Amino acid sequence: MTKRTLPPRRFIKPSFNFLIEKKRDGQEFTQEEIRYIIDATLDGEMPEHQLAALLMAIFFQQMSAQETAILTEEMMLSGEVIDLSHIAKPKIDKYSTGGVGDKTSLVLVPLAMASGVVVPMMCGVEHDYVIGTLDKLAAIPGFKGHLSIDAFVSQLGKIGGAIVHQDEKLAPADAKFYALRKETGTIPSLPLITGSVLSKKLAEGSEGLVIDVKWGNGSFIKDLEQAKQLARSMTRVGRSMKRRCVALVTDMNQPLGDTVGTSLEVKEAIALLKGEGPEDMKELVLKLGMEIVRLAGVAGSTLSAKQTVQRHLTDGSALEKFKELVKAQGGDVAYIDHPEKFHSAKHIRKLPAPKRGYVHTINAAMIAHGVHLLGAGVTKHGEKPDFSVGVSEIKKVGTQVKQGEPLMMIHYNDEAKLEQALDHFKNAYRLAPKRPTPPPLVVERVA
Amino acid sequence: MTKRTLPPRRFIKPSFNFLIEKKRDGQEFTQEEIRYIIDATLDGEMPEHQLAALLMAIFFQQMSAQETAILTEEMMLSGEVIDLSHIAKPKIDKYSTGGVGDKTSLVLVPLAMASGVVVPMMCGVEHDYVIGTLDKLAAIPGFKGHLSIDAFVSQLGKIGGAIVHQDEKLAPADAKFYALRKETGTIPSLPLITGSVLSKKLAEGSEGLVIDVKWGNGSFIKDLEQAKQLARSMTRVGRSMKRRCVALVTDMNQPLGDTVGTSLEVKEAIALLKGEGPEDMKELVLKLGMEIVRLAGVAGSTLSAKQTVQRHLTDGSALEKFKELVKAQGGDVAYIDHPEKFHSAKHIRKLPAPKRGYVHTINAAMIAHGVHLLGAGVTKHGEKPDFSVGVSEIKKVGTQVKQGEPLMMIHYNDEAKLEQALDHFKNAYRLAPKRPTPPPLVVERVA
Numbered sequence: 042m043t044k045r046t047l048p049p050r051r052f053i054k055p056s057f058n059f060l061i062e063k064k065r066d067g068q069e070f071t072q073e074e075i076r077y078i079i080d081a082t083l084d085g086e087m088p089e090h091q092l093a094a095l096l097m098a099i100f101f102q103q104m105s106a107q108e109t110a111i112l113t114e115e116m117m118l119s120g121e122v123i124d125l126s127h128i129a130k131p132k133i134d135k136y137s138t139g140g141v142g143d144k145t146s147l148v149l150v151p152l153a154m155a156s157g158v159v160v161p162m163m164c165g166v167e168h169d170y171v172i173g174t175l176d177k178l179a180a181i182p183g184f185k186g187h188l189s190i191d192a193f194v195s196q197l198g199k200i201g202g203a204i205v206h207q208d209e210k211l212a213p214a215d216a217k218f219y220a221l222r223k224e225t226g227t228i229p230s231l232p233l234i235t236g237s238v239l240s241k242k243l244a245e246g247s248e249g250l251v252i253d254v255k256w257g258n259g260s261f262i263k264d265l266e267q268a269k270q271l272a273r274s275m276t277r278v279g280r281s282m283k284r285r286c287v288a289l290v291t292d293m294n295q296p297l298g299d300t301v302g303t304s305l306e307v308k309e310a311i312a313l314l315k316g317e318g319p320e321d322m323k324e325l326v327l328k329l330g331m332e333i334v335r336l337a338g339v340a341g342s343t344l345s346a347k348q349t350v351q352r353h354l355t356d357g358s359a360l361e362k363f364k365e366l367v368k369a370q371g372g373d374v375a376y377i378d379h380p381e382k383f384h385s386a387k388h389i390r391k392l393p394a395p396k397r398g399y400v401h402t403i404n405a406a407m408i409a410h411g412v413h414l415l416g417a418g419v420t421k422h423g424e425k426p427d428f429s430v431g432v433s434e435i436k437k438v439g440t441q442v443k444q445g446e447p448l449m450m451i452h453y454n455d456e457a458k459l460e461q462a463l464d465h466f467k468n469a470y471r472l473a474p475k476r477p478t479p480p481p482l483v484v485e486r487v488a
Numbered sequence: 489m490t491k492r493t494l495p496p497r498r499f500i501k502p503s504f505n506f507l508i509e510k511k512r513d514g515q516e517f518t519q520e521e522i523r524y525i526i527d528a529t530l531d532g533e534m535p536e537h538q539l540a541a542l543l544m545a546i547f548f549q550q551m552s553a554q555e556t557a558i559l560t561e562e563m564m565l566s567g568e569v570i571d572l573s574h575i576a577k578p579k580i581d582k583y584s585t586g587g588v589g590d591k592t593s594l595v596l597v598p599l600a601m602a603s604g605v606v607v608p609m610m611c612g613v614e615h616d617y618v619i620g621t622l623d624k625l626a627a628i629p630g631f632k633g634h635l636s637i638d639a640f641v642s643q644l645g646k647i648g649g650a651i652v653h654q655d656e657k658l659a660p661a662d663a664k665f666y667a668l669r670k671e672t673g674t675i676p677s678l679p680l681i682t683g684s685v686l687s688k689k690l691a692e693g694s695e696g697l698v699i700d701v702k703w704g705n706g707s708f709i710k711d712l713e714q715a716k717q718l719a720r721s722m723t724r725v726g727r728s729m730k731r732r733c734v735a736l737v738t739d740m741n742q743p744l745g746d747t748v749g750t751s752l753e754v755k756e757a758i759a760l761l762k763g764e765g766p767e768d769m770k771e772l773v774l775k776l777g778m779e780i781v782r783l784a785g786v787a788g789s790t791l792s793a794k795q796t797v798q799r800h801l802t803d804g805s806a807l808e809k810f811k812e813l814v815k816a817q818g819g820d821v822a823y824i825d826h827p828e829k830f831h832s833a834k835h836i837r838k839l840p841a842p843k844r845g846y847v848h849t850i851n852a853a854m855i856a857h858g859v860h861l862l863g864a865g866v867t868k869h870g871e872k873p874d875f876s877v878g879v880s881e882i883k884k885v886g887t888q889v890k891q892g893e894p895l896m897m898i899h900y901n902d903e904a905k906l907e908q909a910l911d912h913f914k915n916a917y918r919l920a921p922k923r924p925t926p927p928p929l930v931v932e933r934v935a
Contacts, residue, residue, distance in 0.1 A: 061673035065547065093537035094672035097544035100512065225541035226508035 052077065057091040064098040072111045079115045079214045089221060096218070096227040104232035109274060110281040112232065116240035117282075119214035123190060125161060125246035128198055131337035132159040133285075135329060136242050137253035138271070139171045140260055141405040142296030142435070145253070146174040146204065147310035148326045148354075149333070151362035154202040155353040156330070158337040161197050161245045162204045163211070165238075168261045169406065170413040172303055175206055180304045180383065180428040184372035194246075200365045212240040229261065235274045239282070249285030249336040251329055252276065256484070257294035259405025265290070265484065272487040285336045289328060290485040295403040295438050298322040301412050302431010302452060304383040311380050314360040321437070324482055327351065386429040387454045391447030392466050400440045400448070401473035408432065411465030415453050430454060432466070439479040442472070499524065504538040511545040519558045526562045526661045536668060543665070543674040551679035556721060557728040559679065563687035564729075566661035570637060572608060572693035575645055578784035579606040580732075582776060583689050584700035585718070586618045587707055588852040589743030589882070592700070593621040593651065594757035595773045595801075596780070598809035601649040602800040603777070605784040608644050608692045610654045612685075615708045616853065617860040619750055622653060624757075627750045627830065627875040631819035641693075647812045659687040676708065682721045686729070696732030696783040698776055699723065703931070704741035706852025712737070712931065719934040732783045736775060737932040742850040742885050745769040748859050749878010749899060751830040758827050761807040768884070771929055774798065833876040834901045838894030839913050847887045847895070848920035855879065858912030862900050877901060879913070886926040889919070 052073045060074060070078075078095070081087035104112060125132050135149055150160045164186075167173040175186040188196065188205045196203045209216065215237050222228050222237075242250055252275050256268035272288035279286030299319045300309045312318040313326060330350035331343065340346035353359045364374045376382045416427035435449045436442055448470050453459045499520045507521060517525075525542070528534035551559065572579050582596055597607045611633075614620040622633040635643065635652045643650045656663065662684050669675050669684075689697055699722050703715035719735035726733030745766045747756045759765040760773060777797035778790065787793035800806045811821045823829045863874035882896045883889060895917050900906045 058671060058673060065544070065673045088671070089537040090540035090668060091671055093540040094544045094674065097512070097541045097548075098673070101544075101548040221537060224505060224535070224538055226505060226512045226545070227541065 057081070057087055057095075061091060061095050061098060064095060064102055067102045069105050070108055070111075075108065075111045076115050079119055082217050083119055083214050093221055093225045096222060096225055096230070096233065099233060100227045100230045106274070106277050106281075109232040109235050110278045112236040113239045113243070113278050114282060116212050116214045116218070116236050117244045119240075120212050120244065121190065121210045122244045123161070123194060123211075123246035125159070125194065125197065128159055130157060130159045130201065131249070131339065132161060132197075132247045133249040133251065133333050133337045134160055134162055134242060134245060134247040135251045135253065135333065136238060138255050138260060138262060139167050139173070140255045140293040140297055141171060141409040142298045142301040142306065143255075144177065144298060144306040144310040144313070144322065145325055145329060147177060147307065147363070148313045148322075148359070149329055150202050150204055151314065151366060152326065152330050152350060152353055152359040153333045153337075154200070154362040154366070155358040156334050156337075156349050157339050158201070158333055159197055160202040161193070161247050162202070163207045163241065163245050164204065165207050165241065170409040170418060172301070172306065172409075172412075172417060174204060176426065177303055177307050177310075178204060178367070178372070179426075180307050181367055181372040181376050184367060185370050188370070196369050200362075200369050202362065202366050203370070204366065205370075207241060211244040215240050231267070231271050231274050234271060235278050239275060239278055243279070243282055243284060247284070250279055251332045251336060252286065252288035253329060254288055254290050255293035256290060257292055257405065259296065259409065260293040269485055269487070272485065276487050286488075287332045287336060288487040289332065289483050290487065291325065292480045292482050292484065293405060294480055296405050296408050296435055297325065299435050300431060300433045301408055301435070302415075302417055302433070303426065303428040305431040305433050305452065308380045308383060311360070311363075311377055314354070314363055315357070316355040321482055326354070328483055384429045386452035389450050389452050392432075392449050392451055392463075393445045394442040394448050394472060395444070395467075396472060397442065397444045398472035398474050399476045400436050400438050400442065400470065401477050402471045403435075403438060404469040407465045407469035408435075411462040411469065414462040414465065415451070415458050416455065427454060437479070439477055441476070504528070504534055504542075508538060508542050508545060511542060511549055514549045516552050517555055517558075522555065522558045523562050526566055529664050530566055530661050540668055540672045543669055543672055543677070543680065546680060547674045547677045553721070553724050553728075556679040556682050557725045559683040560686045560690070560725050561729060563659050563661045563665070563683050564691045567659050567691065568637065568657045569691045570608070570641060570658075570693035572606070572641065572644065575606055577604060577606045577648065578696070578786065579608055579644075579694045580696040580698065580780050580784045581607055581609055581689060581692060581694040582698045582700065582780065583685060585702050585707060585709060586614050586620075587702045587740040587744055588618060588856040589745045589748045589753065590702075591624060591745060591753040591757040591760075591769065592772055592776060594624060594754065594810070595760045595769075595806070596776055597649050597651055598761065598813060599773065599777050599797060599800055599806040600780045600784075601647070601809040601813070602805040603781050603784075603796050604786050605648070605780055606644055607649040608640070608694050609649070609651045610658070610688065610692050611651065612654050612688065617856040617865060619748075619753065619856075619859075619864060621651060623873065624750055624754050625651060625814070625819070626873075627754050628814055628819040628823050631814060632817050635817070643816050647809075647816050649809065649813050650817070651813065652817075654688055658691040662687050678714070678718050678721050681718060682725050686722060686725055690726070690729055690731060694731070697726055698779045698783060699733065699735035700776060701735055701737050702740035703737060704739055704852065705849075706743065706856065707740040716932055716934070719932065723934050733935075734779045734783060735934040736779065736930050737934065738772065739927045739929050739931060740852060741927055743852050743855050743882055744772065746882050747878060747880045748855055748882070749864055749880070750873065750875040752878040752880050752899065755827045755830060758807070758824055761801070761810055762804070763802040768929055773801070775930055831876045833878075833899035836897050836899050839896050839898055839910075840892045841889040841895050841919060842891070842914075843919055844889065844891045845919035845921050846923045847883050847885050847889065847917065848924050849918045850882075850885060851916040854912045854916035855882075858909040858916065861909040861912065862898070862905050863902065874901060884926070886924055888923070
């Protein structure tokens with residue numbers, strides 16, 4: 042771990058008012074100004090109301106590519122930066138903006154490990170009702186998501202991968218920014234998102250990053266153009282910080298895979314690690330996996346990257362790596378060998394199609410909200426998440442259904458919760474008489 | 489005084505985040521939402537960082553005419569509203585956005601009183617280095633700027649006018665808004681300025697308001713178009729609150745009158761009240777005075793308004809009213825009868841013209857800053873203002889000067905302070921070989 046060292050300064054501190062007005066009027070901050078803002082945020086010198094006004098000014102006036110890169114670097118340098126240079130293998134991480142039913146990381150991390158890539162993955166908090174990677178791993182009895190930085194680095198050295206919670210010693214300035222952004226309507230700012238995500242990701246010590254920017258009704262980015270801009274902003278900043286970066290802009294206008302729910306998704310991930318599972322998840326894992334092995338230099342061509350990834354998915358080596366990772370972090374591997382051990386919900390019932398037709402659209406956010414209402418998430422009253430609830434056998438966009446045929450199966454334990462959730466599930470589906478064109482899964486590749 | 493009474497509500501409180509995002513996305517607030525924001529600001533329920541973000545969102549997204557009117561009314565109703573209906577005479581006030589060398593109120597208030605109009609003037613804090621009306625009156629020994637609301641109303645009944653400091657019981661929500669705006673770069677927002685000014689002015693109980701919106705290098709509004717917009721915004725809101733309103737957009741690209749400085753300006757005002765004094769001040773007083781008597785219904789036509797105002801300026805009745813007002817507020821009237829009693833500065837020296845030519849531009853803000861440096865204002869170290877310092881015999885834009893001829897006379901007491909101020913005075917003047925077109929004093933009338 043290296044700690045930030047400050048160069049000697051001859052910087053006369055401007056007033057916070059001056060800085061706010063400068064950004065309000067669309068001017069560009071210098072490196073020293075950004076560093077000062079970060080420092081003053083961290084040590085509490087900058088009052089929250091002034092930082093709030095500044096964040097809103099940034100929302101409206103944006104930041105240039107250079108400002109965003111400086112912001113990212115200064116936020117990263119506000120805390121510890123993990124040094125993995127003693128590990129000889131290539132170190133590549135993956136980041137996703139978050140999506141409903143997305144169990145990619147559970148498959149991708151062991152797949153990359155099996156392909157000879159070290160994956161130092163730290164996960165942040167998910168948006169809205171999205172069940173995060175570590176929320177899912179929590180369904181495996183014994184699994185520990187919190188590791189010390191030392192234990193994290195040590196595990197990376199031993200088995201080549203780890204999936205842990207963001208350590209608060211990394212990019213602490215971002216934590217302060219983020220807490221304020223949540224309360225001031227300044228979450229959806231591209232430079233602030235870029236700075237927030239990359240400052241933490243790049244502090245993990247990886248040499249490269251594959252980014253999955255999701256757009257659509259199940260993502261916090263509803264607009265494709267904005268998703269493309271974020272992909273460009275992130276790869277640009279990543280490169281300016283001397284990291285290899287590739288971003289894929291992918292579809293999140295329906296849930297990924299066939300399931301949404303904690304244990305259900307882990308079981309789907311295990312199936313994928315056996316070369317089985319739904320096609321869309323397979324495609325996404327394959328494409329992201331290819332990007333990882335290519336960034337890592339493990340594969341020199343697209344073809345060899347594809348072959349490498351496909352081989353490790355089908356020969357059981359990725360599944361072995363998943364078991365190694367789960368075991369290293371205290372999880373009971375018997376659940377992976379025997380997924381039937383996962384506690385099932387008491388009841389399963391279908392969501393019947395109200396009429397015949399084609400699945401025209403699915404509002405993924407509403408599905409996620411419904412699953413949350415079934416009990417999948419931590420509630421306001423502090424109830425523990427129910428790992429067993431969720432939905433499965435999701436009929437995807439473009440599928441033809443008869444009246445009464447299941448649009449999906451609902452796994453639930455509580456009738457009252459089911460009642461609440463049902464509205465969301467029903468309203469999430471729109472059927473139409475004509476077959477829609479299913480949306481492309483990967484819309485754009487930004488390198 | 490009437491206190492706000494709330495109608496019964498069936499309003500479900502939205503989250504502050506929702507309100508911030510609503511404005512951020514350019515949507516219009518309802519009356520209930522604005523009332524809730526004001527209430528929550530007053531009782532501290534709305535955290536400062538969220539209000540700060542909201543203010544910045546308003547800066548960028550503006551408010552509609554209706555929203556601005558509601559904001560103004562709700563801010564006004566956040567405190568006491570003075571009821572002057574027991575006073576039979578018309579009650580008209582004047583508001584100015586503030587300018588360098590502007591001693592209009594000292595002349596205009598007694599002039600309106602002499603014309604049969606009651607003027608309930610409460611003055612706010614001035615911007616930057618502008619010497620406010622009450623700062624000037626403080627040069628008259630004994631003068632009290634702070635009156636209780638009861639004493640204020642009683643004096644209005646007795647002599648028809650008063651010039652006092654804003655009472656903190658009026659529009660207390662604005663005080664909270666304003667304190668935050670000062671620290672968050674959100675002062676120059678037209679709807680916020682409108683709400684801030686009018687909520688206080690209309691709580692004073694006047695039936696009408698004449699507004700002097702100044703634009704130029706000595707105003708906080710540098711842009712003519714913005715000044716016109718503010719004039720329109722204010723008169724529109726005033727009318728929607730059933731007050732008679734007229735605004736003049738006037739020039740503040742050079743100091744008004746011949747003097748800048750506390751006692752110097754009071755003496756100039758006394759001269760004006762005797763029908764003497766510089767032409768630009770005479771014109772401004774006349775034009776604003778005509779608006780007041782017309783709004784008051786004292787004069788039915790432009791001609792009769794002009795005659796009324798001119799008569800009271802020349803026949804000594806305005807001067808008498810000024811003495812009455814000063815006396816009622818505890819001031820020593822001998823200073824008005826004998827202006828030579830005002831303490832003079834120890835030294836007077838000229839600011840020589842560096843070359844021959846015409847005065848092309850004068851930066852009024854720099855003049856004000858220079859006079860402040862001479863000691864005219866309250867300093868950071870808490871020194872009391874020096875009433876005697878300032879500048880006089882200011883050569884105005886368009887005047888021809890020879891090399892070495894005085895551009896103005898500097899009244900000072902301290903050589904060190906003079907040194908600092910001199911730079912500002914020198915840099916404030918630009919001479920040119922060709923005579924410039926002097927700017928029109930009144931640019932637009934908005935009724």
